Amino acid sequence: xxxxxxxxxxxxxxxxxxxxxxxxxxxxxxxxxxxxxxxxxxxxxxxxxxxxxxxxxxxxxxxxxxxxxxxxxxxxxxxxxxxxxxxxxxxxxxxxxxxxxxxxxxxxxxxxxxxxxxxxxxxxxxxxxxxxxxxxxxxxxxxxxxxxxxxxxxxxxxxxxxxxxxxxxxxxxxxxxxxxxxxxxxxxxxxxxxxxxxxxxxxxxxxxxxxxxxxxxxxxxxxxxxxxxxxxxxxxxxxxxxxxxxxxxxxxxxxxxxxxxxxxxxxxxxxxxxxxxxxxxxxxxxxxxxxxxxxxxxxxxxxxxxxxxxxxxxxxxxxxxxxxxxxxxxxxxxxxxxxxxxxxxxxxxxxxxxxxxxxxxxxxxxxxxxxxxxxxxxxxxxxxxxxxxxxxxxxxxxxxxxxxxxxxxxxxxxxxxxxxxxxxxxxxxxxxxxxxxxxxxxxxxxxxxxxxxxxxxxxxxxxxxxxxxxxxxxxxxxxxxxxxxxxxxxxxxxxxxxxxxxxxxxxxxxxxxxxxxxxxxxxxxxxxxxxxxxxxxxxxxxxxx
Amino acid sequence: xxxxxxxxxxxxxxxxxxxxxxxxxxxxxxxxxxxxxxxxxxxxxxxxxxxxxxxxxxxxxxxxxxxxxxxxxxxxxxxxxxxxxxxxxxxxxxxxxxxxxxxxxxxxxxxxxxxxxxxxxxxxxxxxxxxxxxxxxxxxxxxxxxxxxxxxxxxx
Numbered sequence: 001x002x003x004x005x006x007x008x009x010x011x012x013x014x015x016x017x018x019x020x021x022x023x024x025x026x027x028x029x030x031x032x033x034x035x036x037x038x039x040x041x042x043x044x045x046x047x048x049x050x051x052x053x054x055x056x057x058x059x060x061x062x063x064x065x066x067x068x069x070x071x072x073x074x075x076x077x078x079x080x081x082x083x084x085x086x087x088x089x090x091x092x093x094x095x096x097x098x099x100x101x102x103x104x105x106x107x108x109x110x111x112x113x114x115x116x117x118x119x120x121x122x123x124x125x126x127x128x129x130x131x132x133x134x135x136x137x138x139x140x141x142x143x144x145x146x147x148x149x150x151x152x153x154x155x156x157x158x159x160x161x162x163x164x165x166x167x168x169x170x171x172x173x174x175x176x177x178x179x180x181x182x183x184x185x186x187x188x189x190x191x192x193x194x195x196x197x198x199x200x201x202x203x204x205x206x207x208x209x210x211x212x213x214x215x216x217x218x219x220x221x222x223x224x225x226x227x228x229x230x231x232x233x234x235x236x237x238x239x240x241x242x243x244x245x246x247x248x249x250x251x252x253x254x255x256x257x258x259x260x261x262x263x264x265x266x267x268x269x270x271x272x273x274x275x276x277x278x279x280x281x282x283x284x285x286x287x288x289x290x291x292x293x294x295x296x297x298x299x300x301x302x303x304x305x306x307x308x309x310x311x312x313x314x315x316x317x318x319x320x321x322x323x324x325x326x327x328x329x330x331x332x333x334x335x336x337x338x339x340x341x342x343x344x345x346x347x348x349x350x351x352x353x354x355x356x357x358x359x360x361x362x363x364x365x366x367x368x369x370x371x372x373x374x375x376x377x378x379x380x381x382x383x384x385x386x387x388x389x390x391x392x393x394x395x396x397x398x399x400x401x402x403x404x405x406x407x408x409x410x411x412x413x414x415x416x417x418x419x420x421x422x423x424x425x426x427x428x429x430x431x432x433x434x435x436x437x438x439x440x441x442x443x444x445x446x447x448x449x450x451x452x453x454x455x456x457x458x459x460x461x462x463x464x465x466x467x468x469x470x471x472x473x474x475x476x477x478x479x480x481x482x483x484x485x486x487x488x489x490x491x492x493x494x495x496x497x498x499x500x501x502x503x504x505x506x507x508x509x510x511x512x513x514x515x516x517x518x519x520x521x522x523x524x525x526x527x528x529x530x531x532x533x534x535x536x537x538x539x540x541x542x543x544x545x
Numbered sequence: 546x547x548x549x550x551x552x553x554x555x556x557x558x559x560x561x562x563x564x565x566x567x568x569x570x571x572x573x574x575x576x577x578x579x580x581x582x583x584x585x586x587x588x589x590x591x592x593x594x595x596x597x598x599x600x601x602x603x604x605x606x607x608x609x610x611x612x613x614x615x616x617x618x619x620x621x622x623x624x625x626x627x628x629x630x631x632x633x634x635x636x637x638x639x640x641x642x643x644x645x646x647x648x649x650x651x652x653x654x655x656x657x658x659x660x661x662x663x664x665x666x667x668x669x670x671x672x673x674x675x676x677x678x679x680x681x682x683x684x685x686x687x688x689x690x691x692x693x694x695x696x697x698x699x700x701x
Contacts (some may be wrong), residue, residue, distance in 0.1 A: 236653060
């Protein structure tokens with residue numbers, strides 16, 4: 001074994017007189033100057049394995065990008081359903097291969113466009129969907145059996161999923177053939193993004209209903225996307241993102257098993273969603289560690305037999321937080337590096353952020369550059385030619401082990417509190433994230449953490465860039481549309497189906513059919529969400545600060 | 546104008562600045578607001594947090610009930626042009642026009658000017674050093690203290 005100490009004494013110390021600036025990554029792991037075989041102890045078959053084989057550290061599929069490139073999936077949605085329909089078609093015609101819909105805040109919080117709470121927010125951060133008719137417009141002339149659609153919807157995910165099913169029906173595409181994802185990961189909402197309707201137990205039951213329903217009828221549907229993205233954006237470190245996300249995942253698996261499902265019947269449809277931030281090697285190690293931990297726990301703790309239950313498939317989005325308002329064109333470079341980390345980390349699909357997102361919602365030009373960034377990575381750089389090209393790097397393998405070790409420390413803490421829901425209710429997870437975020441910001445304030453254009457290499461006068469102007473008429477249009485809908489729909493059927501849903505919510509029956517029926521009768525998003533609000537009540541966050 | 550606040554602190558010995566931080570709309574992106582709350586507290590202010598999803602009316606009522614000097618508003622959902630002025634409107638309605646409103650979040654430059662004209666100052670975007678925001682809030686609070694002094698003097 002090479003002697004690191006000898007090198008330090010004989011070569012390094014005379015060179016630098018023992019002076020080395022301390023470096024830590026986002027997870028507060030202190031980094032040495034160099035890593036070597038003395039830092040890693042790899043048992044190849046046990047720790048790495050071949051791609052497509054347990055423990056899947058090197059990749060979930062045997063041929064990875066040589067078989068199929070990652071899906072370029074740009075998240076988009078704004079204004080009216082027509083605006084979004086147009087943007088989706090634009091992206092499809094420019095080589096995007098999967099759709100991804102962003103909804104506005106009222107939709108995410110289960111309010112219709114005409115709600116008092118929706119005022120000023122309709123169509124702002126995404127597209128507004130108040131009823132089935134809006135979903136029909138979004139997917140007009142987009143055949144649902146030809147695309148896979150990811151919907152970033154959580155608290156009302158069951159309602160939007162039901163709408164998608166009914167749009168499929170109307171296009172003549174049965175639900176068995178629908179391919180796509182609803183995010184539906186409510187645990188990370190309580191932890192990070194804070195978009196909920198009901199208390200945790202009620203939402204978990206609804207997720208159970210979606211899980212059971214999809215497992216029975218929708219073999220190509222990902223009924224949940226277990227998300228670390230928002231946890232990271234809320235301020236978590238890479239290790240916290242890794243640990244909290246996987247802990248959430250284990251919670252959903254436990255729920256499935258407790259509800260009588262065979263783990264191999266539902267686990268293959270679980271998928272993940274991670275952030276790719278700016279600390280390059282740390283991110284790659286995070287993705288590799290995630291695959292290994294998931295595979296091991298699924299096999300050893302949850303007794304999965306089918307390898308498909310053990311593979312951690314994931315979507316990645318580059319970090320929104322690292323985009324700076326200052327010198328916005330620099331963000332193109334940041335995003336490219338983050339995207340590269342995701343690809344080297346073996347992602348299944350990728351969204352690249354647009355450089356103008358610290359200013360506003362992205363313009364068409366900015367979105368195009370972001371998509372082109374992925375295409376350049378895929379077709380010009382050769383980074384997709386060989387699987388897991390950083391596997392075997394002493395540093396990356398060391399970091400992968402270390403991330404795993406640190407994640408297990410968090411698993412034990414969460415376990416000791418009685419699981420994720422309790423760790424949410426006592427505010428532990430939220431406080432951990434807030435503390436990391438504040439510490440990080442303090443480092444930026446003192447200059448210990450450097451951000452180009454923000455605390456070094458600043459420019460006096462920032463030139464404004466062209467940004468997307470949201471049409472402020474979306475709100476009025478959507479309100480008018482709802483008014484007309486309510487005049488022409490069959491009110492009796494609406495009432496009956498909402499009443500039926502109430503009964504189902506009060507019982508322990510699966511609620512999916514009842515939600516689908518209400519949607520089919522054009523009950524609005526808020527009307528359906530209100531049934532839950534009445535049955536389950538609301539939720540107030542514990543004190544975080 | 547600046548000079549007017551120079552000695553305002555000495556007129557209120559021991560008084561701490563009271564700030565309410567709030568997100569007055571459907572917006573759960575609370576990284577900024579939680580961080581700001583901690584930073585303001587570390588800067589010696591008394592900080593209240595309005596919790597998630599309060600309406601503008603509720604924010605204004607808490608501000609009045611808690612007798613704060615400044616309401617610090619944050620939004621990342623594009624609703625700042627409706628929600629921030631709504632808070633201001635409610636403060637005026639409740640007879641608390643002296644409570645200062647400052648804003649921040651993802652706010653395009655032209656909206657910044659509009660908000661400023663409506664009496665919401667600051668409107669800082671991402672990447673703004675906390676020290677600048679803290680300083681701005683301090684100045685806003687001192688403006689409120691000045692207004693209090695003036696009112697007292699006019700009564701005498």
